Amino acid sequence: MKIFIDFDDVLFNTKKFRTDYLNIFKKHGISKKVFEVCYYSAVKSKKNIRQYNPVKHIERLTKLNNINPVALQKDVINFVKDTSKYIFNDVGIFLERFKKRDLIIASFSETDFQKAKIVNSGITKNFHKVEIINELKSRIVGNLIKSEKLLADTDVYFIDDRVEQLxxxxxxxxxxxxxxxxxxxxxxxxxxxxxxxxxxxxxEQAEKIILKFNGK
Ligand SMILES: [Mg+2]
Structure with missing residues (x-):
């Protein structure tokens, strides 16, 4: 069996994380509007994917606002240091039900910020692999099928909140x-x-479906 699980909004309360993240900037006198205007890097990656970089975000905010970038950066670093409180309550029980070798995180948005968010949540130790890419996640699935020579009859599940990926x-x-x-x-x-x-x-509902297929 293999279970691919998305990170944002599936394992992790990204909505709450983003609200709290914005609040750090508000504390430094930055409005939501200005925060959003400066959010994305002016530099786009070669695949034209908007990539978030907090350092660049703060640099641009400093140009528009009278802020202390060093203090803000320190607060941002502290905030991302431990993201475990954003892991949904039902994640622990779900992970206990399955073997580590069968669990893979499949996350979109390959940035250092995304990596920090995931690694510092403390749950990666429960996963066989953590894959973060800027492409459709079928690539992650395909790579694993190939590298682990999974047979067509291997039970594979893919859990995500985005229909495009599914x-x-x-x-x-x-x-x-x-x-x-x-x-x-x-x-x-x-x-x-x-x-x-x-x-x-x-x-919990996802677990029931998976266990039903496995005769439990
Ligand atoms: Mg998601």
Whole structure:
């Protein structure tokens, strides 16, 4: 068995994290509007993906505002140092039910900030692999199928809150069971389509589906 799990809005309360992150900047006198204007790097990556870089964000804010960039940067670094409180409550129990070798985090947005957010949440030790990419996640799935020589009859699950990712995985690997996880705390409200085999509202429900296929 293999279970691919998305990070943001599935394992991690990204909405709450982002609200608290914005509040740091507000504390330094930066409005939400200015925070958002300066959010993305002016430099785009070669694949034209907007990449977040807090250092560049603060640099641009410093040009527009009379702030103390050193103090702000320190607060940001401290904030990202421990992100464990944003892990959803049902994650621990879910992870206990399965073997580490079967669990893979499949996350989008390959930035140092994203890596810090994930690693400093303290849950990566429960996973066989942590993959962060700027492409569709079917690439992660495909790579693992190849490297571990997974047979077509291996039970594989893919859990995500974004239908685009689920649809892409299902189209490329129809044997994989796709689970749309719609948490009430999530930022998106994607609608189930024909590529989503199941819809869940928490990991307890996802666990039930997976265990049912495994005769438990
Ligand atoms: Mg997500």
């Amino acid at each position: 649809a892409d995985v299902k189209q490329k690997f129809p044997q994989i069971k796709t689970i749309l996880l719609k948490r009430k705390e999530g930022r998106y409200n994607d609608r189930k389509n024909k590529y989503c085999d199941f819809v869940c509202h928490n990991l």
